[in-house]
Amino acid sequence: MSKKEGANKNIKSRAPTESDVAKVAGVSQSAVSRAFTPGASVAQSTREKILHAARSIGYQPNLLARSLATRRSNIIALAISNLENPFYAQVVKELSEQLAETGRHILLFTTNAEEDENQALEQALSYQVDALVMAASKASIELTMQCQKAGVPIVQINRETRLPGISTVWGENQRAGELVAAFLHASKHEEYAFVAGTKDSTISQMRQKGFIEYLSSVGKKDVKIVYGDYTFETAAIVARQLLEVEKRPDAIFCASDYMAFAVIDVATREFGLDVPNDLSVIGVDNVPESAHSAYDLTTFSQPAGSLVQEAIIIIDKMIADPGRRAIRCEVAGDLIVRGSAKRPKTGFVNNVTNKIWLP
């Protein structure tokens, strides 16, 4: 047994480090570091020598150590709840893929209660993440202040909250409500209802605002509002409440596709209603499932890929210029016409992939 091996007390062999590579290549440890730093000042020949040595012993840079030294981890924290809603699954996927293009990755925090929300974010900060994106997830104001103090940009996806220092991207929520109302009114519905998300959801509030304001302007002032809490189960419960009364609605607008699925389920299976002849149902999001013929849902689209793309642009701007003020950005959507709601006679436009409606 050589002296070197004898010194190694652990059974499990250490992963090779820059020093190991340096020894093999016959250069200094700093030279090795430079060989792995794009744009660093190294002779072409020594770089090659080093890379060869590195390969021969299976060296991989330790990204944790690099992060500590550079103060940049290339890790982005994602705080998310509602992963069962396909819209948020899409957000995760898009964010992960788009970040990967620049070598960054997601550290995931799934949250339910607000307490573990806060705890999660504290942990995220401790991991020295480069930024924090929050989707369907709300942190306390204190904590977001803490992020700002730590110089970690925060961007919210799909919220319209106006908090100091917090960037956010969202869809056309109020316009969604207005367009849906116009569409349903143009196709001659009588009784309207809105299945909201949670009470404190700003995007749900904006959709509701657009919806009832438009309807009010055309004389429909008694829109029933119920809260589906963005879950399938609660949406099903409130759908029952909506449909079991004498004068049931013939048009239901839901604050998310996912809740719209629950409404359609209850209406067709439990109440024997025909969608759209007895009841029109419209959602928001345009998740992939909406196009599945089991639901064939008319919906206002909110493209997850675009929201994520804007979020990343914001993150990059904030990182490049930490003094910068929060950025707020709205992403456009369309009313995608499918089979779950009666259609007006006029106003269709053919999009590249979908039939969309404009008044």
Place this chain on the structure above:
Amino acid sequence: MSKKEGANKNIKSRAPTESDVAKVAGVSQSAVSRAFTPGASVAQSTREKILHAARSIGYQPNLLARSLATRRSNIIALAISNLENPFYAQVVKELSEQLAETGRHILLFTTNAEEDENQALEQALSYQVDALVMAASKASIELTMQCQKAGVPIVQINRETRLPGISTVWGENQRAGELVAAFLHASKHEEYAFVAGTKDSTISQMRQKGFIEYLSSVGKKDVKIVYGDYTFETAAIVARQLLEVEKRPDAIFCASDYMAFAVIDVATREFGLDVPNDLSVIGVDNVPESAHSAYDLTTFSQPAGSLVQEAIIIIDKMIADPGRRAIRCEVAGDLIVRGSAKRPKTGFVNNVTNKIWLP
């Protein structure tokens, strides 16, 4: 401006460190470290003094630095594809929540092509993750060898591949195929088909094996096999191929619920078939959507929560004893009876939450 502030060249203030806390509390930096280490040797009074000082300046430990020093990051890499399949969304959620109970978190790698698969895993290793879990995701053998050399445990979820050193947990795949076959045969079907996943998916192969072997044993030797590639779109395409022929199947078993949804969509909307009277469809997974009445899918369950739980147990064992051999573990499921397949006259059992079938 004080001397100290003058020395701070950056606009953005550094996050406070142990040294900062030490200065405020009037102790050494190592004392601060101990105060934050459970079970370390510190006087109760000094610990309190330190924690108070820490709070006063908003100190949070730098987990990256801690990871570097302890060689334990409390980060688990998750390589996953198919996030659009709700089963895998559930795996993400469950893994994230169950790991959070012990203060660990997921570093997420979403993968499509096998190349970025490998690249992802290399990166994961570079981040010094404590373990790697792979779901619906396949790495090259070389890379998995590299993980082993680096002493990083790997566990695969939902694969039956037998690779040296790789732990894996899976459902009762062959039994699923057998039970489904028995169920369909007992309810008097004539023409059988199997919608497989990808050609190289071991779990799909095992399900197929159980299915055709049972059917063969009762004289049904001509089961049609098509490949849905685990995607909704491909499953829809092969469903069309299956149904457009003269002698179409009246019983289709799908290697995943997600593909079963596509089959039901195509059968009902495009071919006007009644499920289950014209066609029985059965899946595997029992994702939440299966219970939604739009599909009301009969399916063999594969509980994501249990699979994840076993995976974590394995990880912990491997970390505790790195010399240990790979662990392989099968998780039991049930045939959950719902409305998408004709039922046999006999053999029902009432589970706590579901109606299950046993021959």
Place this chain on the structure above:
DNA sequence: CTGAAAGCGCTTACAG
């Protein structure tokens, strides 16, 4: 119980 010191594996001015 406590502090000084070495070390985790990198990066990055600074000299040469």
Place this chain on the structure above:
DNA sequence: CTGAAAGCGCTTACAG
């Protein structure tokens, strides 16, 4: 272009 050295913010033997 290259190396020696200090530093990133922690942990952990080692003395006292």
